[in-house]
Amino acid sequence: MVGIDFSNREARYRHFGSVEPIKGTKPKNKEDMVDLQNTKKDFLFSVDSVGINNLKYPVVIGDYQSVGTFELATSLERDEKGINMSRILESLETENNKGVSLDFETIEKVLSVLQKNMKQKSAELTATGTWFFSKYSPGTNLHAVANADVKYHAEYDGETLTKKQFGMTGMITTLCPCSKEISEYSAHNQRGYIKVLLDIDNTKELPEDYKEIVYNALEINASSQLYPILKRTDEKMVTERAYENPRFVEDLIRLVAYDLADLDWVKGFEVECRNEESIHQHDAFSRLKYTK
Template identity: 75%
Template sequence: MEELDLTTREGRFKHFGSVEPVKGTKPTEKAEMADLQNSKKDFLFAVESVGINNLSYPVVIGDFQSVGNFELATSLRREEKGVNMSRLLEALETENRNGVRLDFATLEQVLKVLRDRMRQENAEVTADGKWYFSKPSPGTNLHGMAHADVKYSLALDEGGLTRKQFGMTAMVTTLCPCSKEISEYSAHNQRGYVKVLIDVDPGADLPENHKEIVYELLEINASSQLYPILKRTDEKMVTERAYENPRFVEDLIRLIAYDIAELDWVKGFELECRNEESIHQHDAFSRMKHQK
């Protein structure tokens, strides 16, 4: 048995079972390697989307760096076996400036690079991230960092954009109208979640502050807003506003839908409101779709 020097890393590795590399027979130079993805024959079906998802990648949303979750894909012709997955990330890297700016203009450029490098008719990208922004308390005007989740989704073919969507999920306060009506005093309230996915009109001018516009519409229709910092005078304002504006989830979704439908750059939307009920073990929700 070979005597091993356990004072060296090589010796310790062998002691724990590591072995020498096997001398292979397959090529090591790229030019000599088989390229299975580029095989050409009848593979039975064209594929609508193939790519990568659950990709964590640094992004810039508004004024702050954040973390995005990406899905990148292209179509695949019937006569082609596969796509070169590394090119998906290479296309994203072309817009990396200490993070990819999460907006429509940047992601459309990624798609154009992707479709060109993959030599496919269609390409698509969806990216989610947490948007951070400074928000003042309602009375004392003390600023703290608030956040909402945003989504951008684009699809592109040879004729241009076929999908352009903006989504947001924000947290609000809701106070139960029924509880207020039947109780001698007080009313139960809870944190609510409002989620909207908007079909953006590709031909319309999208306001630069579209995130702020949508966030305000989600919040203003709720019983009250959430704030990162509240002093006692602020807390009094927040709780009293909630009491003055009771909302069922059905009320909330209808009020928000009206305001979203009024935006001239919106073609349609999906909307969901969900309350984490404070006096039940279940949640309450309402959901709707609308096309203009």
Template identity: 50%
Template sequence: MNQAELNKTKQLPPKEDRHKLFGSVDPGPRTKPIEKEKMADLQNSKKDFLFNIDMVGISNVKHPITIPSQLTPEIQTTIGTFSFGSSIAQGSKGTNMSRFTEQLDKYHHEGFAIDIETLKSFTAELASRLKQEDAEVEVSFPWFFERKGPYSQLAGMNHADATIQVKYDQNTGYDVTVSLTGKITTLCPCSKEISEYSAHNQRGNVTMEVKLTEDFDEQKMDWKAALLEAAESNASARIHPVLKRPDEKMVTEQAYENPRFVEDIVRLVAADLYEYDFVEAFTVQCRNEESIHLHDAVATLSYDKKQELL
């Protein structure tokens, strides 16, 4: 029996009747206006609504974005996860949520490259669109970079997780925070010290959250590459997507020669961030996925250069 004959063995009701079978009903009377200017705008109601709201907006908005990079590939397309918001005064009921995605779509059609200057313009324009004194945007994305094996020079793609947060206030200006989580190799100093041979190692996750100085120039410095270097250059060894046997020998020997506790990692990375002129304040965390324990090892360090001036 062919497919046409099989289709004729069961007689189904028309699609409209099938929908009614599962609960669909005929449209009711339409009495409210369909023109926007005639519709009630509850969010723009003005009364005493008891409290100011620190931030209201939308989050978990996924959208294609373009990322500039000083490492290969220099231009890359990836997926950004956005959050948008603004404060609401006690005298206003709420915000118009559609204006956040309207703003995103506008920038998308203009070619939305995710750099700090573009995001500054975005937040100032968003505040104006919302008729508020402030606005903020946060976007997180995977950032890819080419990594070659130390001996073979065979290349592959690594990635780190990056975030940019820009806050705008018409009275105080911009506040820019960036963060990067990169993966490293760490070899346990205690294991190396007490063992007759070998030492356990593990993958470490270094997260750096950095407040940038007001004069930071992204044209001169790629903050992503700088933070990645701070994490990787202080590790026992770097992570590689492609390793041939000569590469693996070099990487494992390097790790053995540079044992690191999580405490060592956060202090060494902090020293590099401290020396970066474009960093005003920072928090560093290292989380090791322990290879001979079921738990992770974690260390965190925070520092604010401005406190030195007090």
């Protein structure tokens, strides 16, 4: 195009609509700026939770680095207009060492800093991530890495930890008892999911291997476990174990619930089992809540 030097970046920008910045009148130094969030007057209601969520952040779970998804929030008094959102990330950064360790000790440290930085009565944190761990094939004992999704939730009110929850979602295999009963041979089976959310008792010491304990309760009660690596001899063992241990979702949820209720550091829990049915277009599920 005649008259325009497109080799010049500024000329290209002007051609596509960019304009020069205006000479503003508002202050540029922080100390001269209006702090709108700290406005004090009657704003009609206090707020239970305000903060950020869907925050992707590096975490360390067990022996492996992973990616966590965080929600962090505090309360807000009636006479305060808003919170300082940037302080939420600053609080999380205090525990970042090539990732935040996803455990209750670290979460409580973050909540303490968050509460202090925000000058609010209560604070809460929820984090989810994928836990990677070693698992061996049942017969050949070949090592590989398996995974399960985990969830941590904690709430502070004043200086008291009022809620502490741990969740896990694991994958298993179920074989249909009805199909086995009515068929001359074989039985349909499918991959299933078990999701638990545990209320942790603060007065009891949490075992170091609590993740392994919960995971074992999920998969040991299924028709069979899932493995990252299976050789032919392993596959035979897994297949036959499933046939020997048929499970409805109703069976599975009750067996899992029994093992969870037997843990003295668990006050109560929610369990959900879901089968991706292999002979239907729909899933089958069951849910159960229990409080000691």
